[in-house]
Amino acid sequence: MKKLMTEKRKYTDEPGADKGAIHLMINRWCGNSCPFCCNKQYDLDTVPVATVEELKAAHTVMLTGGDPFYVTGIIDICSHLRHDYPNIKQLYIYTSGRWMFLNEEVMVHYDQLFTYVDGINFSPKNKCDYAAIKKMLTKRDFAPEFFIHVRSNRIILMPNDFMTREEQEKFIESLHLKGLAFYGAKFEVEYREWQEEFQPNGGVWRRLPVFL
Ligand code: SF4
Structure with a gap:
């Protein structure tokens, strides 16, 4: 694997980017250390703070x-976003998986979370992430009730050093996504490559003035 560039890039909005689609960075910590993480590639101080406008x-x-699910009070954050900005039609959360599963507030009060969130973008990076996603998506007293409301989901799989692509495909099969589709839940599955020079793909990136 090639070495990550050492000089951090300055963030700028892509020409013509949809400013109505905001990737909002609320925290920095995720517990992983992926070599081509976009957060390592950019100087995060150059990501503009989101304005009320x-x-x-x-x-x-x-x-x-x-990982937003590492943040205490994530359900309240979603609630305030939806109430303060009723113009927001879709709210998604990106997670590698395990912090959603380990967040007791989320797993106990998921009936609150599902009223605010339209989809979860799972992108597992290590074995614990894979195990957590499998536990959640096959958990009978959680998955049908949660994903009947949270319907626009995505699972993004990146290459790693502990699974082949074939094993990743088997992992996806083991999630029985067709069963969840019965409840109306959609899971798009994408196999992506790491980008040595990460390119934002759609929308703009904004951050909070302090990371939670
Ligand atoms: S899990 Fe995501 S945020 Fe964390 S290091 Fe990996 S790519 Fe970066």
């Missing part, structure tokens, strides 16, 4: 980090 004009907000 921008949030008032947003149709979609994608909470990202770090």
Whole structure:
């Protein structure tokens, strides 16, 4: 694997980017250390702080980090976003998986979370992430009740050093996504490559002035 560039890039919005689709970084910590993490590639101080005007004009907000599920009070954050900015039509959360599963507030009060969130973007990076996603998606007293409301989901799989692509495909099969589709839940599955020079793909990136 090639070495990550040492000089950090300055963030700028892509020309023509949809400013109504905001990737909102709320924290920095995720517990992983992926060599080509976009957070390592960019100087995060150059990511603009989200303004009220921008949030008032947003149709979609994608909470990202770090891992937003590591943040205490994540359900309240989602609730305030939806109530303060009713213009936001879609709210998604990006997670590698295990912090969602380990977040007791989320697993106990998921009936609150599902009223605010339209989809979860899972992107497992290590074995614990894979195990957590499997536990959640096959958990009978959780998955049908949660994903009947949270329907626009995605699972993004990156190459790793402990699974072949074939094993990743078997992992996806083991999740029985067709069973969840019965409840109306959609899970798009994407196999992506790491980008040595990460390119934002759609929307703009914004951050909080302090990371939670
Ligand atoms: S899990 Fe995501 S945020 Fe964390 S190091 Fe890996 S790519 Fe970066």
